[in-house]
Amino acid sequence: MITVDDATEILNRFSLDRRTYVELKDSFGRVLAEDIISGIDVPSFDRSDMDGYAIRDRDLGGRRFKLVGEMHAGGDRDVTIGKGECSWVATGANIPDGANLVVPVENTEKIGDDVIIYEPGKESHISERGCDIKREEVVLSKGCIVNDRNIGILAALGIKNVQVYDAPDVAIISTGDELARINDVNSMTLSAIVAQSGGLPVFMGTVTDDIYRIKQKIKEAAEYDFIITSGGISSGKKDLLPIVVSELGDVLFHRVKMRPGMPMLAGVVDEKPILCMPGNVTSCLVCGHVFLPPIIRRMAHLPFARAGDVRRARLLEAAVSEYGMRRYLPVKLVDGVAYPTFKGSSLITSIGCADGIVAIGEEETLTEGEVDVWVL
Amino acid sequence: MITVDDATEILNRFSLDRRTYVELKDSFGRVLAEDIISGIDVPSFDRSDMDGYAIRDRDLGGRRFKLVGEMHAGGDRDVTIGKGECSWVATGANIPDGANLVVPVENTEKIGDDVIIYEPGKESHISERGCDIKREEVVLSKGCIVNDRNIGILAALGIKNVQVYDAPDVAIISTGDELARINDVNSMTLSAIVAQSGGLPVFMGTVTDDIYRIKQKIKEAAEYDFIITSGGISSGKKDLLPIVVSELGDVLFHRVKMRPGMPMLAGVVDEKPILCMPGNVTSCLVCGHVFLPPIIRRMAHLPFARAGDVRRARLLEAAVSEYGMRRYLPVKLVDGVAYPTFKGSSLITSIGCADGIVAIGEEETLTEGEVDVWVL
Numbered sequence: 001m002i003t004v005d006d007a008t009e010i011l012n013r014f015s016l017d018r019r020t021y022v023e024l025k026d027s028f029g030r031v032l033a034e035d036i037i038s039g040i041d042v043p044s045f046d047r048s049d050m051d052g053y054a055i056r057d058r059d060l061g062g063r064r065f066k067l068v069g070e071m072h073a074g075g076d077r078d079v080t081i082g083k084g085e086c087s088w089v090a091t092g093a094n095i096p097d098g099a100n101l102v103v104p105v106e107n108t109e110k111i112g113d114d115v116i117i118y119e120p121g122k123e124s125h126i127s128e129r130g131c132d133i134k135r136e137e138v139v140l141s142k143g144c145i146v147n148d149r150n151i152g153i154l155a156a157l158g159i160k161n162v163q164v165y166d167a168p169d170v171a172i173i174s175t176g177d178e179l180a181r182i183n184d185v186n187s188m189t190l191s192a193i194v195a196q197s198g199g200l201p202v203f204m205g206t207v208t209d210d211i212y213r214i215k216q217k218i219k220e221a222a223e224y225d226f227i228i229t230s231g232g233i234s235s236g237k238k239d240l241l242p243i244v245v246s247e248l249g250d251v252l253f254h255r256v257k258m259r260p261g262m263p264m265l266a267g268v269v270d271e272k273p274i275l276c277m278p279g280n281v282t283s284c285l286v287c288g289h290v291f292l293p294p295i296i297r298r299m300a301h302l303p304f305a306r307a308g309d310v311r312r313a314r315l316l317e318a319a320v321s322e323y324g325m326r327r328y329l330p331v332k333l334v335d336g337v338a339y340p341t342f343k344g345s346s347l348i349t350s351i352g353c354a355d356g357i358v359a360i361g362e363e364e365t366l367t368e369g370e371v372d373v374w375v376l
Numbered sequence: 377m378i379t380v381d382d383a384t385e386i387l388n389r390f391s392l393d394r395r396t397y398v399e400l401k402d403s404f405g406r407v408l409a410e411d412i413i414s415g416i417d418v419p420s421f422d423r424s425d426m427d428g429y430a431i432r433d434r435d436l437g438g439r440r441f442k443l444v445g446e447m448h449a450g451g452d453r454d455v456t457i458g459k460g461e462c463s464w465v466a467t468g469a470n471i472p473d474g475a476n477l478v479v480p481v482e483n484t485e486k487i488g489d490d491v492i493i494y495e496p497g498k499e500s501h502i503s504e505r506g507c508d509i510k511r512e513e514v515v516l517s518k519g520c521i522v523n524d525r526n527i528g529i530l531a532a533l534g535i536k537n538v539q540v541y542d543a544p545d546v547a548i549i550s551t552g553d554e555l556a557r558i559n560d561v562n563s564m565t566l567s568a569i570v571a572q573s574g575g576l577p578v579f580m581g582t583v584t585d586d587i588y589r590i591k592q593k594i595k596e597a598a599e600y601d602f603i604i605t606s607g608g609i610s611s612g613k614k615d616l617l618p619i620v621v622s623e624l625g626d627v628l629f630h631r632v633k634m635r636p637g638m639p640m641l642a643g644v645v646d647e648k649p650i651l652c653m654p655g656n657v658t659s660c661l662v663c664g665h666v667f668l669p670p671i672i673r674r675m676a677h678l679p680f681a682r683a684g685d686v687r688r689a690r691l692l693e694a695a696v697s698e699y700g701m702r703r704y705l706p707v708k709l710v711d712g713v714a715y716p717t718f719k720g721s722s723l724i725t726s727i728g729c730a731d732g733i734v735a736i737g738e739e740e741t742l743t744e745g746e747v748d749v750w751v752l
Contacts, residue, residue, distance in 0.1 A: 025579065028568045042724070043558065049722060051612050073614070074553035090612065092554040132723040148568035148664070149752065152657055153728040155564040177450030178468040182419065188531040192404045192524035203401065236427045236466060238449070281528055288524070346425055347508040348418070352529040376525065
């Protein structure tokens with residue numbers, strides 16, 4: 001038997017480095033697999049921030065300017081102004097050649113072909129070429145997660161496709177003769193944990209406790225990046241997964257010092273990690289929460305920090321653990337109180353409405369009062 | 377001009393109550409639109425929790441039992457045991473008629489056709505029919521979000537399809553002649569905010585500052601549940617959205633006491649809400665974060681609480697606000713310090729790498745020291 005921490009450490013060896021291009025509109029939430037270097041200046045021209053008149057600041061000794069042109073946003077007209085001249089500029093328009101100052105329209109009056117400036121204002125009201133982003137600038141780094149703000153930077157650069165890390169495809173298999181008579185729960189709960197950890201669940205179906213069929217199914221599943229099974233890992237005659245994994249590849253660990261979830265097994269088949277979860281529905285969910293987020297998020301190049309989701313709460317009743325085993329106690333959180341929900345590892349209602357887990361360390365035997373709760 | 381709070385209150389009138397059925401495997405993260413009432417007992421039979429021998433507890437005066445059958449998980453064999461008899465039961469198997477106790481195999485020895493019981497144990501090791509979920513029980517309520525745990529309850533009941541609330545389809549339109557020369561940023565940033573708020577963004581394309589074309593585009597967009605535009609809401613000649621919205625429907629408010637984002641407009645077209653964001657990229661993103669999550673999450677029947685994402689941080693430099701206007705200051709959070717990133721509302725780098733926003737209230741003019749930061 002191995003501790004949870006040692007088991008986690010062993011699983012840290014697995015990673016994935018496959019990249020793909022996605023359209024910018026599909027990149028939200030993905031992880032950049034390349035540094036993004038700007039190919040352009042943003043803005044790509046000196047741009048007016050106001051509706052008004054563009055002039056040369058050194059002409060401000062005078063107040064009456066001759067209107068010689070107009071520039072509109074998106075327009076491609078070229079206007080050049082000289083001494084004592086001005087041009088209409090709309091917000092977002094190119095600044096005419098020669099001009100270096102925009103006087104807001106509200107500070108002016110147009111009289112015939114002339115414009116009178118009452119108050120030039122204190123700012124130039126010009127966004128100079130490259131003032132937002134400079135050409136050749138590294139704007140986003142590899143490993144950055146695309147979000148609603150930095151996607152704006154990518155869009156501003158005119159990027160249409162972006163290179164991101166592929167999320168791992170995760171094959172999910174439920175095993176057990178009992179699935180002929182009861183509904184398969186584990187494939188759904190494991191798929192959901194995989195999805196929220198950043199992986200892509202692929203349900204491979206259920207398989208009976210038949211060594212040939214289980215082997216076939218796992219060989220098929222080894223096409224994917226990661227394999228998760230449930231059931232068949234205890235010590236009964238029909239618990240075939242330990243045999244199958246050792247015959248198809250290597251067992252990395254079997255049995256973990258934790259409850260529920262003790263029978264858990266991990267191995268490698270065709271260089272792909274395989275995690276074999278207990279068939280009991282609550283044990284399977286607990287093992288899923290303990291082991292899947294770190295490995296899947298690492299494969300997806302997403303950061304992982306369990307500590308980010310920890311909240312303090314008062315445990316309603318003292319919880320006892322078996323010495324040397326880490327206990328995971330599902331709880332429902334209501335107004336700062338953690339109500340244990342565990343009734344038995346084969347019952348889905350032991351965790352089905354829980355919203356947190358209290359972990360009791362291997363060295364503790366009793367926990368009460370204020371505890372840390374992982375929020376699920 | 378209207379305050380942010382009054383504007384938010386006005387938008388509270390919009391909701392959506394469209395339902396759809398999805399396959400259970402696609403229900404993760406969706407909101408149940410019906411109470412879920414169990415149609416079955418779970419387990420649907422008295423089930424053994426251990427590999428062992430099933431007996432009648434009243435026979436425990438003796439220690440030697442005659443083996444009369446075996447029950448396997450998923451099997452459909454019927455075994456009945458009588459006085460002094462036992463049956464093999466595997467974990468997950470049906471308990472034979474007559475038996476009410478399972479003795480774990482490790483506490484027994486098989487000798488020929490007889491089984492010797494050394495230690496009966498303290499528990500029955502039987503999960504009785506319905507002990508997990510009872511038939512007719514309301515297991516999940518309308519409004520519940522399907523997660524990795526409660527999806528297990530739905531799976532245990534054998535539910536294949538589940539009724540959920542439809543997420544709103546949100547039409548997104550970028551307007552402005554300037555889009556001929558600069559890249560469209562707002563459609564990407566707005567789409568991302570819509571998606572992370574629980575809506576389904578539908579990009580309708582860009583449109584020039586042409587009243588006929590804008591009208592056409594908005595009429596098409598009114599097929600969807602909610603319309604968002606950017607650009608064309610200031611007071612220039614080309615700012616046509618206020619006219620278009622008032623001609624096609626009603627303007628609910630125009631100009632909000634906030635910076636950036638002051639020109640914002642909201643209205644109704646064909647009974648659908650329309651929000652018209654400023655064209656300036658950072659103003660548009662700020663308005664998106666202020667106004668979109670509450671309305672989209674309400675339409676999607678998802679809970680919304682801005683307070684859930686607030687963190688305290690030390691603002692690096694004092695921030696000044698204009699009296700009567702709420703100021704939204706994008707910041708980058710590093711080790712508990714909030715560094716302002718704002719450079720100008722037309723520059724994407726004013727918010728592109730920010731990870732929070734500090735709101736300065738209408739009554740304050742200066743904020744410094746420890747502040748609340750909305751984490752984006």
